[in-house]
Amino acid sequence: MEAATATGGGRGVLSRPPLARLPDGALRWGLTILAALILALIVYFFVQLFGEAKPAFEKQGVFGFIFDNNWNPSAGHYGALPLVVGTLITSGLALLIGVPVAVAAALYASELSPRRLRGPLTILVELLAAVPSVVYGLWGIFYLAPNLKPAEEWVSETFSFIPFIGGGTVTIPNCFIAGLVLAIMILPIVSAISREVMSTVPPDHKEAALALGATRWEMIRIAVLPYCRPGIVGGAMLGLGRAIGETIAVTILIGGSTKMVEHLFGQSNSLAAVIANEFGEAQGVHRSALFACGLVLFVLTLIVNGFARGFVVRAGRRSAGPPRAEQQISTAATTALEADTAAGA
């Protein structure tokens, strides 16, 4: 480099006039400021939300707000426990139903299906993600809920000795339907992440299992599933994050009762649904309590997603060891080159 610059006389051959170097700095700093603005935006977001939620927290206390079982806006009482429980039950149900099906679909697509079926199968499962939330709600309430009612009544009567499941009257929008629709809604993301992780299982492991005489299922059990566990857990938690924050479908399907959920086939409410339901008419502390619900929801999804990222990143790091190192070397080369051109100027 030095030799080349030396031949140019006054200014190096490789150097650029100062004016030509301007756009470079402008682009660099412009984009940096843009990135910094996003950070500022999120912090501002959080501060604003907290500021609006403060009156409710002052009235109830943070723990009183979350753990008090009495949501009664007309009496000025805001204990969000019924909503928190409703959120957790519906999203828990979604995981319970959705994850096994999603993992099975991913296993079938990546290990068992004929090669030709793989692509179409993947696309079909991912199409579920394209259906908007409100359409799930519409379909759930006018098709799924009425058609499943006899089955729910049967379960409720037959298992009436089990506390939470049996014994109550089955209402048309209910907790179970909301959980079931949530399960359908999280299916594509859990399935996509599982499939992605399954594609990283080293073929050696699978072939070794088969060579030892394992059947297909034994191969899946001893080679594929243990390797994929962190990724699948991460995918399931991302699904949980979606289920917790899902608003419109749940609002339509959960019924909107603000009492503590009594049984699986009864009405309930969730943090997100109560905002959608009551925000329009809310004033003063009530409105602030709804902002507080939003804040709790925000923090809840933050925690769940944080754990999920941890798992997914860990799964990804293990599988993508060498290529990443290569990429780093390459990036280092680019950095060096760039530094050189800058030095030449």
Next chain:
Amino acid sequence: MSAPAAAEGTLERLAVSPGRRRRDRFARGSIMAATALALVPLALIIYYLLKKGLSAWSGDFFTTDPTGNTFFKNASIGGVKSAILGTIEMVALASAISIPIGVGVAVWLVEYGRQSAFANTVRFFIDVLTGVPSIVFGLFVYITLIVGTGTSYAGWKGSIALALLMLPVVTRSAEVILNLVPNELRESALALGAPRWRVVGRIVLPTALPGMVTGILLAVARAAGETAPLLFTAAYTHETTTNLGSFMNSLPVQIYTDVTSPTPRVVERAWGAALALVTLILLLNLVARLVSRRSRLA
């Protein structure tokens, strides 16, 4: 790959025992059954959308505004014109805001920030944004743009909420694609003496463009189907308007208000609107897939 079959007969000892074979068959059967089960809801949703939605599509379904006139049997309840136009206008504005910012941040992350602590912080916060429930974006815009400015609901405020929702999706997908641009291309350009901004503008972005379009279209499709962030930002109205400063109707919000109606005819309108919305979103998805097929990266 059915290796066990070879062991039959002569090597009795090595054969898979009936118990294991049964277990294998059972497990494979269950996996297949669960996969079939996963496809059932899609089939049912599409079937019902077509069945109920097509019967709601009449001659003037797309050319009239909803009227809210549900009391008299003979009065027309109208169609979805204002909803479709509102969705298109708001999503277009949201895209115009979020795409340049999202792609810009992605370029910064890949070309400048790389693995620095600051860049990783930005990545983390963008991941945080991805997980924020859509209704919380609605609340945020409500606080800052409606309470904060003391004005009422407006279409452009809905667009801002949608843009916030799209931003992390656009950024993350664009970052993935930009990372796939071979470093050799950047290195060759730099070695020829091109300044960095030219490398970004003439080499990196054009190479990544088809792949980025896919991610962007998927983000647009997601925004088009969102109800929750629009409820308290753009609200609901009957009239068609091109003024982004006034209340604005949108397909998801109209479906949501129609679902809760006790009048069967209005519910039918919801099915029609739902079919229109799903068709719109599936078209966007289809285009995204076709474009991604043309991309040379990935």
